[in-house]
Amino acid sequence: MEGQRYIVFLFPSVSYALKAEKILKAAGIAHKLIPVPRHISSDCGVCVRITEDKQQDVEREFLGKVGWDKVVLL
Amino acid sequence: MPVTIDARGLACPQPVIMAKKAIEENEQITILVDNDMAVENIRRLAVKMACGFSVTEKEGGVRDIALVRTGATSQTPVDSEAIAADMSCAVVVGKETGPLVVVLSDNHMGRGDDVLGDILIRSFVHTLLQLKPLPDTVICYNSGVKLVVKDSAVLDDLQQLAKDGVDILVCGTCVNYFEIGDQLAAGHISNMYDIAETMAGAGRLLRP
Numbered sequence: 001m002e003g004q005r006y007i008v009f010l011f012p013s014v015s016y017a018l019k020a021e022k023i024l025k026a027a028g029i030a031h032k033l034i035p036v037p038r039h040i041s042s043d044c045g046v047c048v049r050i051t052e053d054k055q056q057d058v059e060r061e062f063l064g065k066v067g068w069d070k071v072v073l074l
Numbered sequence: 075m076p077v078t079i080d081a082r083g084l085a086c087p088q089p090v091i092m093a094k095k096a097i098e099e100n101e102q103i104t105i106l107v108d109n110d111m112a113v114e115n116i117r118r119l120a121v122k123m124a125c126g127f128s129v130t131e132k133e134g135g136v137r138d139i140a141l142v143r144t145g146a147t148s149q150t151p152v153d154s155e156a157i158a159a160d161m162s163c164a165v166v167v168g169k170e171t172g173p174l175v176v177v178l179s180d181n182h183m184g185r186g187d188d189v190l191g192d193i194l195i196r197s198f199v200h201t202l203l204q205l206k207p208l209p210d211t212v213i214c215y216n217s218g219v220k221l222v223v224k225d226s227a228v229l230d231d232l233q234q235l236a237k238d239g240v241d242i243l244v245c246g247t248c249v250n251y252f253e254i255g256d257q258l259a260a261g262h263i264s265n266m267y268d269i270a271e272t273m274a275g276a277g278r279l280l281r282p
Contacts, residue, residue, distance in 0.1 A: 014193065018193070033227070034197065035200060
């Protein structure tokens with residue numbers, strides 16, 4: 001994972017983030033729930049971090065199941 | 075005859091303030107201090123004010139510091155605020171008060187809701203990595219030991235902390251009680267002697 005670029009998915013609320021995590025767990029996609037980085041503003045204090053190369057897979061999993069606000073490159 | 079200032083027993087920033095005042099009024103002073111913080115602060119003052127600086131160790135931890143003006147000091151106005159800002163009482167005080175110890179006594183953060191508490195502890199442990207300076211020790215006991223097992227969501231963070239030099243003590247009794255000895259993946263098993271001693275010796279104890 002060293003040198004790997006990360007992106008985070010921001011959600012409208014904590015419950016969205018939790019739901020997103022469940023979906024990723026079920027799909028077997030490596031991810032990490034982390035506090036929203038200081039330089040990004042969000043009402044929800046946590047976000048889901050994944051490696052950049054997984055963005056499309058993750059979006060496909062989320063579609064129709066959980067909504068997200070935006071995706072930010074770390 | 076150099077002027078002698080006795081700043082023994084005085085708390086920061088008193089000694090350096092006295093030294094500054096005295097060297098502004100005299101070509102040469104001797105100041106007695108009894109702690110490293112004062113020595114460091116006066117050393118920096120000497121650099122700022124272009125003074126000669128020498129320190130002599132005396133009995134009982136007393137340091138005898140000689141400051142000598144080397145030239146233009148009296149004509150050069152020195153910014154007192156800049157000097158004050160440069161004097162670090164807090165940093166050295168921090169060192170003197172002992173290590174920063176984080177106690178993970180639960181695998182949740184706070185009481186009220188465990189789902190929320192789970193998210194919070196994960197955020198907390200992840201954020202520990204960004205603390206400057208890092209904690210010296212992390213102690214896990216009771217259900218806090220569940221944070222250092224194989225399937226823990228914060229395992230990577232704790233392993234990174236360990237790699238960065240943080241000592242992670244894991245309560246052996248607790249590991250035994252939860253029967254997770256074969257799943258430990260970070261830190262090292264410790265006992266109540268070490269745990270109690272580390273907590274008692276902490277400068278600051280953080281418990282999420």
